[in-house]
Amino acid sequence: MKLPTPDWITLPAGQALLAALDAAAGATRLVGGAVRDGLLGLAGADIDLATRLAPPEVMRRLAEAGLKAVPTGLAHGTVTAVGEGIVAEVTTLRRDVQSFGRHAQVAFTDDWQEDAARRDFTINALYAELPGGQVHDFWGGLDDLAARRVRFIGDPLQRIAEDHLRILRFFRFSARFAAQVDGDGLAACTARANDLMALSRERIALELRLLLGLPDPAAIVALMLERGIFRPVLPELAAVRLPVLARTIAAEAEAGLAPAWERRLASLLPANIRVAADIGARLKLSNPQRNRLVAAVQPAGANSHSGPPWDAAYRDGAQAVIDRLLIAGEAAAARPLIGWQRPKLPASGKDIIAR
Incomplete structure (x- = not known):
């Protein structure tokens, strides 16, 4: 099986990257999500390259090719290559010596199958030659991909x-x-x-x-x-709230809005701002994310009134009210608020002083 040619390969920076890392000679291959998603016809996966070249050699070659080399994880063999229109992670083939739950002591290798053996799922352990696209599969990932099966290695x-x-x-x-x-x-x-x-x-x-x-x-x-x-x-995530999550997902689609993970998380929580605030703090969310989560769990308030709830939107912001309405399954009431901005009084204190 062959991988369709990724668009980035046609860029000058992509050509320079492959030449610098001897991809045509087999020293470097595309790996992971970019191969998996490319075979499924999906776009947008990060560019991950696996190489037999040692990290210092990768750094040297990238610099000579005019590409920026960022030593993002040299101890684990990873260098980030940056060029015009392209960002790629280049990692030397590895095998685990010892693991510690989230961290591993690794040794570099030149064996593709050893590198594949340390990856999580078979569909993430597919390697593609570049620029030809020939796919190498050591653990049955192609069969699992065809069967839409996620299986541990x-x-x-x-x-x-x-x-x-x-x-x-x-x-x-x-x-x-x-x-x-x-x-x-x-x-x-x-x-x-x-x-x-x-x-x-x-x-x-x-x-x-x-x-x-x-x-x-x-x-x-x-x-x-x-x-x-x-x-x-x-x-705090409760199975009793699963119908609310399903209702929220359906309302998002009806309103023509993209998924919002904070809104969906709020749909799984009780209508309790203290619980939402505690979870936001526990997960170390950013302030905007915490505020959105807390605002979303509050009752929609104006749901029962005819017409859009402008008062609530003016007070709390359109996003908060949209979230509450979608969680309540009221897509029709939320739709007029999409893109709405709180109006500003056209006259300011300076205007009054000037008069």
């Missing part, structure tokens, strides 16, 4: 012990790609759910944002709640 329990974040990634990728959730992976994630307590809350927040930002994650969120996945870190 090796023993799921062991892979989760190596990196606890893989629990949340398993569900996120299943929500995005899977036709049916893999039973072995689900059992392992359920058994090791308490491992999530060892993760930083920022990482949990990022995975939650990516999951809830998918077109329709309701079925996977329901499965996670059923299996107690959130219980160790977000016990």
